[in-house]
Amino acid sequence: MKDENEFTGADILLKALKDQEVDTIFGYPGGAVLPIYDAIFGQNFLKHVLVRQEAGAVHAAEGYARSSGKVGVLLVTSGPGVTNVVTGLTDALMDSIPIVCISGQVPSHLIGTDAFQECDTTGITRPCTKHNYLVKDVSKLSETIHEAFKIASSGRPGPVLIDIPKDVQFAKSKYISKKDISFREHRIKAGSKNVDKNFVEELVNHIKKSEKPIFYVGGGCLNSGHQASHELIKLVNKTNIPITTTLHGLGCFPGEDKNSLGMLGMHGNYEANLAMNKCDLMINVGARFDDRVTGRLDAFSPDSVKFHIDIDQSSINKNVKVNFHTNTDITLTLKEINSFIDSNNIDFGGKDYSNWWGQINEWRKKECLHYEQGDEVIKPQHAISRLYELTKQRDTFVTTEVGQHQMWAAQYYKFSKPNRWITSGGLGTMGFGMPAAVGAQMANPDSLVIDIAGEASFLMNIQEIATAVQYKLPIKIFILNNEYMGMVRQWQELLHGSRYSESYVDALPDFKKLAESFNAVGVRAKNIAELDDTINEMISIDRPVIADIWVDKKENCFPMIPSGAAHHEMLLSKYDKENPENQEKGKVLV
Amino acid sequence: MSSTSVYPTPINAFKQSKRSVLSVIVDNEPGILARIVGLFSGRGYNIEALNVTVVDVKKNLSRITIETLGEEKVISQIIAQLEKLVPVHSATNLANLSESYEAEICLVKIEFENEEQDQKILNFADIYRSRTVQKRQNIVVYEISGTSERINKFLDDLDTIGGIKVELVRSGPIGLGI
Numbered sequence: 001m002k003d004e005n006e007f008t009g010a011d012i013l014l015k016a017l018k019d020q021e022v023d024t025i026f027g028y029p030g031g032a033v034l035p036i037y038d039a040i041f042g043q044n045f046l047k048h049v050l051v052r053q054e055a056g057a058v059h060a061a062e063g064y065a066r067s068s069g070k071v072g073v074l075l076v077t078s079g080p081g082v083t084n085v086v087t088g089l090t091d092a093l094m095d096s097i098p099i100v101c102i103s104g105q106v107p108s109h110l111i112g113t114d115a116f117q118e119c120d121t122t123g124i125t126r127p128c129t130k131h132n133y134l135v136k137d138v139s140k141l142s143e144t145i146h147e148a149f150k151i152a153s154s155g156r157p158g159p160v161l162i163d164i165p166k167d168v169q170f171a172k173s174k175y176i177s178k179k180d181i182s183f184r185e186h187r188i189k190a191g192s193k194n195v196d197k198n199f200v201e202e203l204v205n206h207i208k209k210s211e212k213p214i215f216y217v218g219g220g221c222l223n224s225g226h227q228a229s230h231e232l233i234k235l236v237n238k239t240n241i242p243i244t245t246t247l248h249g250l251g252c253f254p255g256e257d258k259n260s261l262g263m264l265g266m267h268g269n270y271e272a273n274l275a276m277n278k279c280d281l282m283i284n285v286g287a288r289f290d291d292r293v294t295g296r297l298d299a300f301s302p303d304s305v306k307f308h309i310d311i312d313q314s315s316i317n318k319n320v321k322v323n324f325h326t327n328t329d330i331t332l333t334l335k336e337i338n339s340f341i342d343s344n345n346i347d348f349g350g351k352d353y354s355n356w357w358g359q360i361n362e363w364r365k366k367e368c369l370h371y372e373q374g375d376e377v378i379k380p381q382h383a384i385s386r387l388y389e390l391t392k393q394r395d396t397f398v399t400t401e402v403g404q405h406q407m408w409a410a411q412y413y414k415f416s417k418p419n420r421w422i423t424s425g426g427l428g429t430m431g432f433g434m435p436a437a438v439g440a441q442m443a444n445p446d447s448l449v450i451d452i453a454g455e456a457s458f459l460m461n462i463q464e465i466a467t468a469v470q471y472k473l474p475i476k477i478f479i480l481n482n483e484y485m486g487m488v489r490q491w492q493e494l495l496h497g498s499r500y501s502e503s504y505v506d507a508l509p510d511f512k513k514l515a516e517s518f519n520a521v522g523v524r525a526k527n528i529a530e531l532d533d534t535i536n537e538m539i540s541i542d543r544p545v546i547a548d549i550w551v552d553k554k555e556n557c558f559p560m561i562p563s564g565a566a567h568h569e570m571l572l573s574k575y576d577k578e579n580p581e582n583q584e585k586g587k588v589l590v
Numbered sequence: 591m592s593s594t595s596v597y598p599t600p601i602n603a604f605k606q607s608k609r610s611v612l613s614v615i616v617d618n619e620p621g622i623l624a625r626i627v628g629l630f631s632g633r634g635y636n637i638e639a640l641n642v643t644v645v646d647v648k649k650n651l652s653r654i655t656i657e658t659l660g661e662e663k664v665i666s667q668i669i670a671q672l673e674k675l676v677p678v679h680s681a682t683n684l685a686n687l688s689e690s691y692e693a694e695i696c697l698v699k700i701e702f703e704n705e706e707q708d709q710k711i712l713n714f715a716d717i718y719r720s721r722t723v724q725k726r727q728n729i730v731v732y733e734i735s736g737t738s739e740r741i742n743k744f745l746d747d748l749d750t751i752g753g754i755k756v757e758l759v760r761s762g763p764i765g766l767g768i
C-alpha cells in the first residue's frame with residue numbers, strides 16, 4: 001500500500017535541505033549517491049554545481065559559507081569521493097567554517113565487507129569534523145540532517161558529515177520538518193546566552209586604569225556576525241584603543257581606519273607585534289593565541305592583563321594563560337560593554353592614550369611594509385597594492401592560495417567589511433583559493449571575486465577553472481608568478497643556507513594558453529609598464545580570467561618573526577640578521 | 591663542565607606525568623568511544639584503564655571512566671575538548687573534586703601445588719578480605735575490590751609465594767564524586 005506521507009531517503013534529504021533554506025550544493029556523482037542525484041534531477045529549488053574533483057566541492061562550500069555567513073553544503077560519493085574531501089574538512093575544522101557534507105555509502109548489508117568503493121567514512125572523518133553520522137535507519141534521517149545544520153552553525157562553527165548508505169536513500173519514512181524537532185541542548189553546545197556582567201565590569205575598570213591597551217581580534221568576531229563588527233567599531237571609537245587583527249580577523253575592523261595597526265603575527269606589522277608585546281591590557285576578541293601570532297610563548301606579551309572573549313572554552317588558557325575570560329557570544333558581550341559604558345556615563349577621563357599612541361607612531365615610522373619598486377620588474381607587493389587601488393571602489397571578495405602571495409595579500413589589500421577575505425589560515429591548504437572563489441562567486445553573483453594565487457598553489461586545483469567556465473562565474477585568478485614555491489624558498493634561504501631543494505617550479509604551463517584551452521581568458525603582465533592595464537583588463541572581462549603576473553622571483557616576505565623567536569624580535573628586511581640561537585631552535589618548529 | 595648534546599633538545603620535551611582518572615557522561619551511541627579515545631591517541635597518550643557501561647537506560651546514558659598518565663595542562667585541555675564532543679554531557683577530572691571515591695574490581699584465578707602455598711594464599715585472601723568465588727582441589731578464584739593501589743598490593747603479596755600460577759582480570763578504576 002502506498003502511504004502519501006512517506007518519502008524515500010533521497011527525497012527526505014532534499015526536503016530537509018529546502019527546509020534549511022539551502023539553495024546551492026557543490027558535488028560530484030558516483031554509484032553510492034545516484035538515488036540522491038535522481039532526486040536532484042526532478043526539482044528546481046536547489047542549484048547543483050558540478051565541480052571537477054571533490055576537493056573543489058569542499059573548498060567551494062567553504063568559500064560559499066565564509067562569503068555569505070550561511071552553511072555551505074556538498075555532496076560526494078563513497079570511497080574516493082569521501083577521501084578526496086578529507087583535506088577540506090580538516091581545513092574547515094581548523095578555520096571554524098560551517099559546512100555540511102553529505103556522503104553516499106555502500107548499502108548497509110555490505111558495510112564491513114570491503115565492498116566496491118567502501119571506506120570507513122565516519123572513521124576517517126571523525127577527527128576532522130565537528131561531528132559525523134552514519135545513518136542506518138531512514139526514520140532518523142530528517143532529524144539527523146537538521147541536527148547536523150544546527151551543530152555546524154552553532155557555537156564555534158565547523159564541518160559536519162552525514163554518511164547515508166544507498167539502501168537508506170531508497171528506504172521510505174515520514175519527513176519531520178525543522179520546526180517539529182526539538183534539539184537537545186547538550187548536543188548543540190551553542191555557548192552561553194547570558195552575558196557575564198562581572199567580566200564586563202572588570203574589563204571596563206581595567207580599560208579605565210590602563211595606559212597601554214590593545215584589542216586583538218580574530219576570526220571568532222567574523223563568525224559572531226556583522227553585528228559584532230558594528231559593536232567593535234563603536235567600542236574602538238569610544239575608547240580610542242588601538243586594534244590589531246589576525247589573518248582571519250581582517251575586515252572585522254576597517255583596515256584603513258586610524259586605529260587599525262593591521263595584521264599581527266609572523267608576517268604582521270611591526271607596530272602591531274610591538275604593541276602586543278608592550279601593552280598593559282590585552283583584549284582578545286575571538287582569537288586563539290595561535291603559534292603564528294604568539295611567537296615564542298615564554299616571551300609573549302609579558303606585562304599585560306589579558307581578557308579573552310571566546311565561545312570555545314577549549315581555546316581559553318590553551319596556549320596562553322589569561323586573567324579574565326567569558327564563553328558568551330562576542331556580539332552579546334561587546335553590546336553589553338558598550339551599553340555599560342553608555343548607561344553609566346563612563347568617560348575615560350578624557351583619556352586618549354596619547355603617550356601610547358606616541359609610542360605606536362614611533363614604531364609606525366619604521367614603515368615595515370615599505371618596498372622599492374624599480375622601473376622594470378614587478379614587485380609582488382606592488383602588484384597587490386595596485387590591485388587594491390584599482391578594485392577598492394567595488395565590493396570585492398578576495399580568496400587566496402597559500403604562500404608568500406597570501407601574506408602579501410593580507411598585508412597590502414585592505415578590507416573594510418567582514419566576510420570579504422577568504423583564506424586558509426589554520427591548515428594552510430594550497431589549492432584552496434580557486435575553488436573557494438567559485439563558492440564565493442556563487443554566493444555573490446554580482447560582486448568581483450579575485451583569487452590571489454601563487455603559480456604552484458594554483459596548479460593544485462587547476463581543474464576547477466572548468467567549473468567556473470561551465471557556470472559562467474567570472475572569477476579572476478591573479479597569479480603572482482615567481483616560478484618558485486616562494487614561501488618554501490624563503491625558509492630555505494633563512495634557515496637552510498639558501499639550499500633551494502625542490503622549491504623551483506620547473507616546466508610551468510603557459511597560463512595564458514591554459515586559460516584559453518579551458519575557454520577562459522588569459523592576460524599577462526611582464527613588467528611594471530603593463531601592470532595597471534592588465535589589472536584593468538582583467539576586471540573588465542565578464543568571464544573567468546587568469547592573470548599571469550610576472551613578479552620578482554627572489555623577493556621575500558617581511559616583516560617576519562622567524563620561528564622560535566619572540567614576537568618583538570622581527571626581521572624587517574633581508575639585511576636584518578637573526579639571532580643564531582633562535583635560528584637553531586626555530587629549525588625544529590614549523 | 592657538561593658537554594653539548596649533538597642534537598638540540600626540543601623545549602618542553604620532558605614534562606611531569608601525573609595519574610588522572612576522568613569520568614565522562616555520554617549519550618550511548620556508536621562512535622562515541624572512538625571519538626574519546628582519539629583525543630588521547632592523537633597526542634600519543636596511553637589509556638591505562640578504561641571502563642564503559644550504560645548507567646541510565648531510560649535516558650540512554652553511559653559513564654566512561656578513563657585512567658591516564660599525563661601532564662596536568664594537557665589533561666585540562668583534553669577535558670575541555672571532551673566537553674566539546676556532541677554526545678558528551680560532562681567530563682570531570684576526579685582529582686579536581688573535593689571529595690570522590692574510587693574502586694576497582696579484580697578476579698584472580700590461582701593454581702597452586704601444595705598445602706603450604708594454599709595456606710599462604712588463604713592468609714593473604716583473609717588479610718585483604720577477598721571473597722572466594724570458587725574453590726577446587728588446586729584452584730581457587732577470588733574477587734577483590736577497592737582502590738587500584740589495594741589490588742596492586744594484594745597481587746604483589748601473591749607474587750611472593752613461589753610456584754603458583756596466577757591469571758587475572760581487572761575492571762580498571764571507577765569513581766564517583768560527592
Ligand SMILES: Cc1ncc(C[n+]2csc(CCOP(=O)(O)OP(=O)(O)O)c2C)c(N)n1
Nearest residue numbers: 403404405430454455456457484485486487
Ligand atoms: C597542500 C600543501 N602542500 C604543501 C604546503 C607547503 N607550502 C607552503 S607555501 C608553499 C609554496 C607555495 O608556492 P606558490 O603557490 O607558488 O606561492 P608563493 O609562496 O610562491 O607565493 C608550500 C609548498 C602547503 N601549504 N599545502
Ligand SMILES: [Mg+2]
Nearest residue numbers: 454455484486
Ligand atoms: Mg610561487
